[in-house]
Amino acid sequence: MGLRGDADAVSVTSIDKDVEKVDQIEIYNRNKYARIGLTDEDADFYTNYPEDARKKLFKKIDFRLVPVLAVLYLFAHIDRANIGNAKIEGMVEDLGMTGIQYNIALSIFFVPYIILEVPSNILLKKFKRPSTYIGILVLCWGTIMTLTGIVKNFTGLMICRVLLGIPEAGFFPGAVYLITSWYPQRQVQTRLALFYCASALSGAFSGLLAFAIAKMDGMGGLAGWAWIFVLEGMVTVLIGVACFFVMPDTPALSGKWLTPDEQKYLLIQNIIKNNGTEKHEKGDKFKWTYLKDLVTDYKIYLQAWILFTASVCAxxxxxxxxxxxxxxxxxxxxxQLMTIPPYVAGAISAVGMSKLSDRYQRRFPFIFGQMLIVLVGFCILLPLAPNIKHQIAACYIAVVLICIGQYPTNPAGSAWISGNLAGEQKRAMGIALNICLGNSGGIVGSYIFLDSEKKIGYPTGFGIGLAFAAATLVSSIILELSYMRINKKREQFSEDEIRREYTDEQLMRLGDKSPLFRYKL
Structure with a gap:
């Protein structure tokens, strides 16, 4: 009896300790949420939200948001890159283009595209319904693409390429911002990959469509390459019209397909994700301090370099x-048909690697590993491409490897930076700035493969690709070490010490510069 009584006493004591521990955790969570402006009721609602209901909620968002953005991005990439398909169908000869005029036509697209990405995301915040803004963009670039099919000379092509870059500039950063607004950080990269794999699939679809459309050569007095622009542009216009009706806006404006509890959960999720900073962002007023913080932060440029090199290669x-x-x-x-398998492999890789990255909540190891694969691909191509007709298998495998490595890099880089910026406005601007700087790689990519080097295996293109892949490995290591150093420095101080030094409002305003903030690795 004595032993049994002792055992019962120990059991009761153990239970009491467990209950006390749970109470302490609940008190900590309440205090944590209270510091970012949540009421006890909201904190309880969020922490006790049923897991099955949460999974159901994100499945609904997956069904509504990601497919729409993926289709739009698919046609955005088809419309900007189908010029490569038109080229081998006789466009260059018909327009009387010589020298590097084709490369100029490629690169001129990126001038407005790069300049307008940050302003576009700022403008997006002014629209109550993002679907309205993005729908207008899609209609505009679809119309311009259609008109590209009737150009008669190099000047006309240049005008269309410049105009095309204006509306396309706003879509990708806006779409990335929307995804980061709907999902918690641990789920962002997988959704970005599902959306971004459309970029890879666009290459496959573009080749397949060009193969079929080019057979219309001569119909209606238009060459086959012209029909590629006309028909693909008209499809984009139709999709742009549909965008106004099918694209989700914000959780607060999605009452038709979200329950009140689901809307509430998502709104609280965004408050927590942004460390409560949006409560101190009065309206949608643009804050120059956020932009200043971004452009003076060396980490932004290291992040952008990852996307820059991926853009050069892509x-x-x-x-x-x-x-x-x-x-x-x-x-x-x-x-045209042989371009399909590499892009399909890239799309599969983007989704698969991103799922793993989200599962383990790590970004650096996957970016590093992916760029190693790209490096291997260029190492194979550089020496073998001059004799490509006798090295078809090896060179084709190398192209597939490059696609497998490069296409997961963009969603990984975008997820990495979005997780390391706190605050709605700062994150919107940071994402746009990162993509803006990264996409400037498209200008370089437009010039590295020269027609004059076709017969000798594009040594400049493959050599520069190799160099940029190696440089990305170095920059990603530097970035990872920087984040680790800052996190370690911040961990030297306890939360109590930090809160004695700063008020809650100051910590919230600091966002990712707060000593309580930890960078994702």
Whole structure:
């Protein structure tokens, strides 16, 4: 009896300690949420929200948001890169283009595209319904793409490429911002990958569509390459119209398909994710301090470098892929079809690697590993491409490897920076600035594959791709070490010490500069 009594006493004591521990955790969570402006009722609602209801909620968002953005991004990339398909169908000859005029036509698109990305995301915040703004953008670029099919000379093509870059500038940063606004950080990269894999699939679809559309050569007095622009542009216009009706806006404006509890959960989620900073962002007023913080932060440039190098490789290869496959000895039609498998492999890789990255909540190891694969691909191509007709298998595998490595890099980089910026306005501007700087790689990518080097295996293109892949490995290591150093420095001080030094409002205003904030690695 004595032993049993002692055992019962120990059991009761253990239970009491467990209850006390749970109470302490609940008190800590209440205090944590209270510091960012949540009431006890909201904190209880969020922490006790049923797991099955949460999963159901994000499945609904997956069904509503991601497919719409993916389709829009698919056609955004088809419309900007189908010029590569048009090239091997006779566009250059018909427009009387010589020298590097084709490369100029590629690069001129990126001038307005880069300049307008940050202002566009600022403007997006002014719209009550993002679907209205994005729908207008899609209609505009679809119309411009359609008109590209009737140009008669190099000047007309240049005008269309410049105009195309204006509305397309706003879509990608806006879409990334929307995804980060709907999902918790631990789920962002997978959704970005599902959306971004449309970029890879655009290459596959573009080749397939070009293969079919080019057979319309001569119909209506238009060449086959012209029909590529006209028909693909008209489809984009139709999709732009649909965008006004099917694209979700914000949780607060989605009462038709979200329950009140689901809307409440998402609104609280955003408050927590942004560390309560939006409660101190009065209205949607633009704050220059956020932009100043971003442009003076070296980490932003290291992040942007990752996207920059990915853009150099992605655009350089996408604009030139049909020419590369044609140089293997295939006909124009066969070359269009041969571009499909590498892009499909890239799309599968983007989704698969992103799922793993979200599961383990790590970004650096995956970016580093992906760029290693890209490096291997260029290492194979650089020496073998001059004799590509006799090294078809090895060179084609190398192209596939590059796509497998480069396409997961963009969602990984975007997820990494979005998780390391706190505050709605700052995150919107930071994402846009990062993409803006990153997409400037498209200008470089437009010039690295020169027609004059086609017969000698594009040594400049493959050599520069190799160099940029290696540089990305170095920059990603520097960025990771920087984040680790800052986190370690912040961990030297306890939360109590920090709160004695700063008020709650100061900590919230500091956002990711708060000593309580920890960078994602």
């Amino acid at each position: 655009y350089g290869l996408k604009f030139t892929m049909p020419s590369i496959t044609k140089s293997m000895g295939f006909t124009s039609s066969q070359a």
